[in-house]
Structures are given as structure tokens and as C-alpha cells.
Amino acid sequence: MSAPKNERVFDPNVSIVLVGCRGAGKRTLGFMGALHLRRRLVTEDHYFEKVTGLSRGQFLARNGKELFARQNIDVFKRMLDTNRHGCIIECGMSSLAEEAQDALRAFSRTHPVVYIHREREQIELLLDAADAKQLLKADETHRNCSNLEYYNLYDPSNHASLSILSSGLPMEGRQGSCKLLGAREDFARFLDLITGRGATRAWLESPFSVNAVPPELRSYSYALRLRLSYLVDMDLEWEDFEARADCVELIIDHWPDDLLNVVARHVALIRRKLGVPIIYHLGLRLGVDYLSLDLQRDEALVNRVLRHKGRSKIIGNFWYLGIPALPWYDDRQVENYSKARSLGCDVIRIVRFCAGDSEVEVLEEFKRRIQRTFPDPKPPLVAYDFSVLGVRTPLQSRILGPVKHPDMENERDHLATVCTYHHAFELLFRQFLLDPLQFYVLGSNVSYSLSPAMHTAAYEFAGMPHTYQAVNCPTLDNLNQICSSDSFGGGNLTAPFKVAIIPHLKVKSHHATAIGAVNVLLPLRGHTSVILDHANSRNKAGPAHDFFGDNTDWSSILTCLRRAISPRNYVQPSRTTGLVVGAGGMARAAIYALIQLGCRNIFVYNRTVQNATAVARHFNEWAAAQGIVGSSGSNGGGGGQTTNGSGHESGLGNGIDGGALLPLPEIVRVLPSLSDPWPAGYQLPTMVISCVPASSHDGNPPAVFEMPVGWLGSPTGGVVVELAYEPLITPLVAQMHAFRDRNSASSCPPWAVVDGLEVVGEMAIEAFELMTGRMAPKRLMREVGRKTWEGQRRGVATSYSNFGR
Template identity: 75%
Template structure:
């Protein structure tokens, strides 16, 4: 059977249109999307004025309403037609007219048209109460003329109050009594750009290129083991747990539509937005045929409603759509035609007595049918009593492996009974699990299964093995990493150990890494650069930076990176090692969270400043480059070292064909420049820096006095403020942090300060995920980071702690 043509995949550069009610946030999202995708932003108001030479109000006053209505729709159609590629198009209220909606329906055959909507309470802030309900009713017509939708969930980071933010804890707390004001719309920007990556198909490829060992780069169906946290709509409507409690409880979420509340479509869209924002994992969207508490439906009613609900999931850009292949062909083909970039999980579920046995030939035919329809995953589940010994399923898998040629879609198959899923779990991937504190009657399929106990069992069965992890370097005795990693192991059910070992020679490093139980290491000085010539396999990022800070053993049976990635958590001889650099990505994460939309990077204008010229400064420069900054200045007390670093990145930019801004008329690939001294005035042809990263240790590792660095005030006069990232955390309030608090309070309140604990926590989180291949319990690790640091301060008793990069 040949699958029908996919009608929801468009050219990579096809313009994206945003429609929706006033107050839905289209203009802000359009601005974010244009910056993220490096596209032009076209707004309807500006385009009307560009074409007619008059604003809308001026046109109405001069030409009258009837003439305006005719002109408005013509301009609207022209706007769409003349901007078919390379744009984000923000539509105004014209999209409420029937003619405009007809034009949008036609346009959606070749381009993504995204319906933007949000909570009624938020829209009410922008509208008169008398007009609200009428406008909201009209707004829902946008569903009929669009092919995607995005629920613009309220973002509390946009509140106007001067809130405080605890960078390392992930919750709002003061840092040493000093407020740290977060940037606006941090969550919205992350959510919407991730949505755009799904719509355009950039997401998976981008994650793989960034790091093949990242948990985001390997889809759950291709991991060595993966778990799907089942969350029912009926439960989410009346949760007895907090969203934070679900973090890292599964590799993905299976969102089950089992309930029909009022305002069903908007309710589902909002819950989807909450899962994305709070948990940040792939989503499997599953519609139950017979919702709880609903009347039994005719076959025609059931097909119509289920088709509408599955269509909604596809419009929301879910990662996976769960499709019952036992439904009629017309129903199945309708979903396949609209699948877009969502992956199809083809289901064969036998839920009652007399379920089709594994040894029946029809099971093999079911799998072949799913394969022929282009399903990315096949899921086969059957209810059993005592009629199906566990070996029957294993026999079926063997028969399938031997009779069906590759490539084959991954198989998820298991038995369940009234007691829950059979344990030990029969499937290797996408096993259903629940939160340990959820009531059992919520979902019988996951009654006995939790992520912790399922993963822990793999170690008790010796399918996975306890390993030893390290932070290695000459000054690591006060590293915060052991406490953070150990807490994450305990949370995840992994009996690994993590310890700091002081060493300074490659021979000692080699001795540790050649152990069969070596799992990986975080590297600090003097190894970051020294180990580079000894590694045959390095990430693209580590090569570009010229330094490694995470070392992983390669134990795959083949040379394929995926094989090596799926050999994590297994002991054995490692003949080769993989080097990666997460210093830059941790800095990048902190910058992205803190920078305001007003200061979002514009390659030809935005300026960044890096203080220092060591290994961390190299990572900081690379983070700025990856963010899109092409005007980077370096200040270092030893000018020669700064010039060496600048030369390294300018030469690298030439090899990558990265263009500089050329404001000074120099080399086309010159992106880094050196400031000779603190007394030098800021170069006039460049904007003042809006991103400053200090890579100078507050306490010197060699016993010399620390670098008592403060910025010249003239360098801090950016009219829009900016972000200062301080990498040192001993003391937490360095001279630069203290200076920025004063600048923010007395000169420019728009500056955001990110302290060293936030960065070091991000480093540990990324290292944990690289080393284990598991989702990190980020909130827990950040809390442990701060508590461990506070405990160390209490234990110092006047002694000095040498700062570690970890």
C-alpha cells in the first residue's frame, strides 16, 4: 500500500503567515520568528502604507470606508503574493474578512499559515469588554483558513514588576540580596522558535549537527532505551502534582485525549503548550476512541470527531501522532495526507479478551502494512490473561527480524493485563510509564511502571552497568559537579559514581580513562587544550574552539556514532574517545535566556565583548558567533594573547565562509577585534556592547592576586542595556557583578546580570546528558548547585577556595 501525498510539507524557505485576533501577540512573535530564521518581517499595517502612501486611518478619512475595504483586501492579497519566500508575514484584522480568509486558504496550499491564539484573559487586556466575545467567536474562523496553530501561552517573565531571579536554582530568589531582573518573554521566545523549527523541519537536523550525543539529537525511538510518560487530558484538567514534578520522568510525553471538556479545541491547544514549556520533551499525541464520560457514538460521529482531534494535533506541530491503523482506509489516509513533519506511530491495539495472538500471521501482516504506509514507528499492544507466555512475543520479534528486510520502522510491542504492563518491560523503546505519585486508577497501562524503577531494573539485570565519572584537573577539590551529578544519578535510578580527582599530567589522565568502568569526565585546566592532539574524534564545536571539556569513551561495536551513543551506561574497553565542548553551549543558553527582544542579535549591528583570552574566553567567543554576533571585541591584560585568540577565530571564520560586518572596511571574515586598553575609547563606528562575558577568574589558580576587573563606564552606555555573564563564582559577587548592580540601579536598569552559579549549573546539566544519554533533572541539579556552594561557604572558615570551571 502506498501512502498518500503529504500535503503539509512546504519549501524550506516558504514564507510563514501569522493570523489571529488583536492581542494574540502576532507582532511580537513575528519579530522573534524573523530574527530566529533570519527572515524579513512584513507587517500588514506597514505594507498598506508602503503601497498606498497612507496609513489606514488616513486612507479612511480621505477615501471613505467602502473604498478602504476594497483597497484593503487588494493590498492584503498583494502582500501575500509578493512575499512568498523568505518572510514572516504578520496579518492584521483584515484576516477576519471572508475574502481574506479565502486568499489564506489558497495560500496555505503552498505556505505555512499559523493561527495564533491565547488565553481569553490575556486578550481581554487589549479589547473592550463589549467587543470581546464577538471578536473571539470571529477569531476561531482562523482555524478554517490556516494549516498550523500556536497557542501563545502567557509568559510570566513579561510581567512589568521588578522580579528577582535565582540563576542557579531556576526559581525566583535574590542573589546575595541583589535583584537580578530577567529579560522579557524568555519562555515565549524558546517555545515559538522551537515550534518554527518543527514547522520548517530544522529541529532534528540542527540538534544532530550541534552534538550527536545530545539527548535532543537522538529521537526516542532510536535510543537504547526510552520511556513515554503518559499524561491524560482528564488528569491535567485537575492535576494533583506540579508541572515541575514531571521533569525528566520520561524521554517523551504521550498526551492522551480521553475527555471532552468545554471549549475542547482551545483546551487541548493550551495543555499542549504547557507540556512543551514545562517539560521540553517530544510529544506523542493520542486520541482515545471512546472518551470517558461521553455517550457512545455512531461510527460516523466517531470518525468525524476523532479526525478533527487528530487534525488539531497535526496543526499544533506535535512530534508524533498516534494513528489507529485498524480504522478504515479513508480515515487513515486523511491523517497521512496532513501529517506534515509529525512522525506517525502506527497502532494495532487489541484491548479486549480474545486478542490476536503474537503467533498469528496477521500480526506480521499488520507490521508490513504499517511499514508500507510510511509509519516511523509501529506499536503493537495486546491484552492478555494467562494465554500469552512472554516468549511468544520474543518469537514474534525474531520472526519479524528474519523475514522483513531493512530498513524497518522501530517496533514497540508489549502485553498488558488488568494488573498493568507486563514486567520486566518487553519493549526496549517508548515503554509507557507514569509518575510514581500518580494514582494507579488514572491509567491501567502504566499502573506498575515508572521511569525510575524501569531504568533501575536494567542495571539489576546487568543490561547496563555502573560506571565511574570524574571531574579532572589541577584544581578541582571544591568542584560543585560531584554533588550535582550524584543527585541526578539518584533521581534517575543509575548506580554511577562521580568524583573529583586532582591530576595534572596526561599519563595520569590516560590511566583513569583506560579503565573498563570509565564513563566519562569533565576536564578543566590543564587538559582542555592539551588533550586535543590525542583525540581522533571530536565534535565540530570542540574543533572550532580548540578545546575540549567533556571526554566520553567510545564503546560501540561499529564505527557509527549512533552505536557509540547507545553504548553509554555500558562498561568495557574503549579504544577511542570523543571530545566535546559544552562551555560554549552553557554560555549560549544563559545568553539566550537573559537577552531581551530589543537586544536580540542583529549580525551587522550587535556588538559583544569578551574579557579574557583563555579557554573559557574562546568558548565565549564561539557562543557569540553561534548566536549570530559578527562584531566581537576582546579585552585582555596581555594584548598578545588576545590577538592570538582573535586571529584563531578570524581564520576559522574564513574557512567557514562566515562574513563579518566590515564596518571598519577590513577583511571580509574579520569578526574578532582586540581592545588595546581599558582607557581606550569605544570605537565609534561600532555599537556599544549589549553582551559582555567575563572569563577572568576572581581567584587566581596560581596564588597570584585575582584580576580585580571592572568595566569602563563609557563601555556600558548602551541605550537598551544588555547582558553581563560572569563566569567566576568565588566570590559570587565579583567586582564586575557589584559594579553592574550599581550601574543597573543608578545608570541603566535594562542590564541583566548572570552569575557564575547559573553557568556552572548549565555545564553540569549538559555534561550529565552527554555522559548518560538521559534527560537531566535540571531543577534538582540547580538547587543542589546552590546548596552545595552555600555549604562550602560555611565550611571555608576564612580559607580560600580555588575556583574550578566546574
């Protein structure tokens, strides 16, 4: 038996169509998707007006219902036909017409057509009750003309106020989220999966990222089993399931009347709340990461799933649940593997009920037999015995071992009743399959770093016997001595190493190379040149033959910016302006974060202009090599760039003058003085990142930075990210408090402030994941960081720099 043709792997650049009920959020998601994929957004209303020269209402008033209905369908078909590539197409209510749905069904043979729906009560809030009932009933027909669906889960941050400046201790959740941040991140992950660009991009940028290596290719991975019957009336909070496994397997054992919507909602909840890959037994339409397929079912059903799997991976299953179960030594087990392999399964899972009739050695011999019989590359094998007490031992399966939450009662799920992620991972160290390692934060002034407390709490949560220390380390010789230990697991680097270490590293992430600074150092063990082998050697001791450098400063800043920036200030590449204060390693990361956010007008201010000039030159040369073009500065920064169909910005300023190409506009510029007015032709900054240490490393007076009042005149407000956290109220933060107080009675838009504690928490989270390869318990680490800072604040009278991370 061979694998049937996969009919739902679309060309990555074909247009994506969004259909659904009024109020489902298609327009908003379309805007988010177009920004994420760098595509053009086509809306049905705008396209109708473009074609006819009239709005829908005007056309209806002039021509009557019959001609309007005919024109509506003709324009709808034309919209699909003329925008087949490089677009996100948002359909209006014309998609409810039968002829339009016929056109969508034909379009879906070669394009993703995504049905957008959401909670009934949320749509009813937006529409008249009678209209809502009728419209929601008609909306169900969209499932028949689409090939994918996305449940637009309600995002409470849509109604959250912007960040309010606080004058006291930081509180969890004090900073208001960017509106619809959760929806934006969820939809971006969904689009990455259906277009096939997510995992590849993560791997190329940093192979040690927790998302770069899929669970089936990791050294050890675990699947948290969650039953629908439990989720519909769960007694734990979603946050309690964070970092409890590498992926979630959703099991349908409950069939409510509205099953399709209930399942779609819970897939959306898992995607939103836990952010891990999803294994699902049915959902061809939901864009999940893995489809669990029972290969003992009817051949026609198996082939149907394989034909429509899209970019979801297939886990081919053989379940032996009765007595006697097919033994491991039976040749039919090898035939099972061979069948699944021939069908193109990405993972093969064989599970059997054991009543004491199978020794552990028999299963191990079966695995060795598979290894000998089938050449590489071959699908990873998941094989284990279970009994009424659960999986017989967590070490039976190296990957996708079933686990449960330690506080979750689920008597029906015998596959995981006694096994938790903490217990299973801790057992690997007890069996000496993994080794206790030493991790560090290293630099010239790290005595009061918050990182040891945050990392130690995360190790305890995950069952890792690692240690994490802050060590003052002023020279490269000191650094080399620490890193040469066989038990060195990794280190966070601070001043003076972030830039100085670069010439000594042969292997760096894409981001670290671009930034020219490293803040995470990882050992590369063994003599293999395969980077995946090194990624899978984390949590193991041994001599390091080389080191890998990465940078998480930029991504932590980027995360904080996304949370705090308001929709009015969403980045427009040709217009939005950012300001970075400082010219060290953190300033480099801040500039890179702004570039990744899409900002193309970036200014740098530093007390030593020469240092700022060197940093600006570095990024302008890098941006030119990447084809990233800055604004020419005319018309508020709007000239000098356009966007081509692939989403890459290209300069219009590269015209021919006497046969020579004009230079590309700069992306980063230097501000020589705080007394100068803001440069003409550029909008005032809406993103300000202060990278100035609050205390000095070298005995000189610390830099004191306050924004010139004239630079705070953005008509839409903005966001200030302060990286220093000791003291928490820096001169810049104090200035923003005063600015808020002076303008509280006016209509001046507020400025959001992200303090250094929020940024340092994100840095610790990302470093933990890079160093260990495990999902970080984010809520726990943030809370521990905050409490540790509060304790230091009560016990330490003098201020110190925050850069000992």
C-alpha cells in the first residue's frame, strides 16, 4: 500500500480566503494576517467599489435589488479570479449566496479557504437578536464551501485599557496588553502551519529554539492527554497546564449536540493558552500540527485522511486494547510499521495492553528489530505497554510519552494515570540518561541578578537537578575557565562579553550574527557537525569542542513592545519612528527588535556619538545586504519604499542618475544632541527603548537620560521600554509619570511604560528554553522574578545595574 496524493498542500504564495458571519472578525484577522505574511489585504466591500465606482449602498439605490445581486456575484467571482496570489481576501456576506459558494468550492481546490467563526454570544452582542439567530444558521453553510476553519476565540485584551503608569511596586498583569495580542499570535501560528513556513523559519533562525525541533525529533518528549469530557467542565485553570508537556493530545470522548463548534473552540483554547503543538484524532479542517490516524480502520477512511491532511503531520496508530494483545515479537508488528511507513506516516505509534505477559526486554528487542530492518530516514517509533494502572514505565517511549497533570483526576484515561511530565523527566536524571549541569550568568557586575532565582524555580518545576549561579567574571580568560568544565550547561552573558565574544564563536544564530552581540552561550558536545545532534545533547555533560552563541535580548524586547503598543501605533514601515538610547549590546538588540517589528525609521542617541555612529553603520550595512530599505524621510517618512508581491520592501530611490544606482536610504540614523529638534520629515517616535544602565560599571557617573519634551509630541502617544530595573523608577520613568500627570486632563493619548522587570522576565524565559530545550513555566518564572526583586529592594539600600541577567 502506498500513500495517496496529498491534495491540500497549496503553493505557499497562493491567496488565502476568509469567509464567515458578520461579526466573526474576518476583517481584523485579515489585517493581522496580511501584516504577518506581508501580503496585500483585499476586502469585498473595497473591491466592489473599485470595480463599479460605487459603494454597495449607492449601487443598490441606483440599480435595484435584482441588478445589485447579479453584480455582487460577478464582482465576487472576479475578486477571486484576479487575486490568486499574494493576498488575504476577506469575503463579505456575498459568500452566503449559493453561486458564490460554488465559486469558493472551486477555488478551494487550489487555495486555502478558511471559515472564521466564534462564540455565539459574542456575535449576538454585535447584532440584533433576531438577525443573529438567522445569520448564524446561514453561517453554517460556510463549512461546506471551505477547506479549513479557524475559531476566533474571544480576546479579553480587546477591551483592556492601555498600560497605566504605576508609582509603586510592579504587579502581575499591571501592564495592559496590546489589544488583540492573543488573537494576533494565534492566527499567525495558524497561518504559519497552513503555509508551511513556521518550523522552517524557526530552525534557520536558531536551531536551539524550543520550537525549532519538533517533538518527535527531540531526545525526549511528552504528550499531555486531555479529554474533551474533562475540558468542558474542568476544575483546573488553563494556566495550570502551562509547560506540562511538549504537546497536547486532544481526545474526543464526549459528543455534545454542537460537537464541531465545541471541538473547534477547545482547539483554539489549547492554541491560545498553552502555545504547544496539538495532536487531534479527527480535525482535518482545524490546522492542527498532528493528526492521529487509526490505521486499523477502513482503508477508504485512511486514504481520505491522507489525501486531505494538508501540512499536518500524521501519527499512524495501531492500538491493541484487548486480551490477548498482539505481542511485540510477532512478525505482524513489523508489518504494522512497514504499512505505516509506506503510507507516509510521519510518526508511527504502536500501543498494547499488557497483563504481565511482556518483559521490557521484548519491547526493546522489537525497537532494535525496526532499527535494523528499515533504512534511515524512517519515521520515529512510539511503542509502549500499558495496564489498568497506566503506562508501565515512563522510559518505554523516548518520544511522545503520554502524561497527565499531577492534580487532574481522570480515572478513564488508563494510559497516563500515574505518569506526569515532572516524574518522567526527573526519572531520566535518576537513571543517568541525563546529567545535572551548571548554568551561569556571567559578567562584570552580576551579583544582584534575578536570573538564578527564576531559573532555579523552573528547574524544580521540570524535575531538573541543575544549578544556576551569578558569577562576577571580568575577563575572557575567566569566562573560558568556567565554560571549559564538562558540567557547563550554558551561560547568560552580560557586559563586557556580548560583543567581545563574537570573534571567538564559529557557530551563531541568524539573529546573533545580524545583531553582532551574543547574550546566551551554549556548549557543543561531540564531534558531529549535525546541529540537531547538538540540540538533542542538551542536559548532558561532557567536553565542549565548540560553543553556540545566540541572542534573546532582541526577542524579549520585541515581545514587550507587542504587548504594550496600541492599535493606533501599529507599525507602518514607511512612517513609524523608533528611538533607541544607548549604543551597547542591549542597544543593538533594541534596534534589531524594531527592524523585526517592521520599523524602518530608527534613531539612536548616545552620549558618545562615535559609538552610536558605529552601531548605526553596522545595521545600515546589514540591512542593505538583506535588501531591507529605509525611508527617504520625505512626507513624514513615506517616500522611498514600496512593497512587492512577496512582501519584501524595495526602494524606489534606486533610480538611474547618469547610469549610476543611487544609494539605499539609511534605516538607522544618529541623533547627535538632545538639544536639537526632531529631524524634519520624520514622525515623532512612538517607540522609545532606553538601554542606559541605571548605575555605572566603571566608576564614572551613570548616564541619566530624559526625553526632550519636544520629542514626546506624538499625537497617538506611544510606548517606552525601560530596560533598567534597579532602581525601577529611573529618570526616564519618573519623567513619564510627570508627563502623564501634566496631561491627564487633556485628550493627549497616553504613553505605555514597560519596566525592566517585565523585560528581564522574558529574557530568563527564553534563555531557559534555549539552554534546556524544555518549555518554560512562564507564569512561575515571572512571579519568582518579581518576588525576588521585591526581597532585594527591601534588603539592599544602594542601587545597582540591572544588566546582570
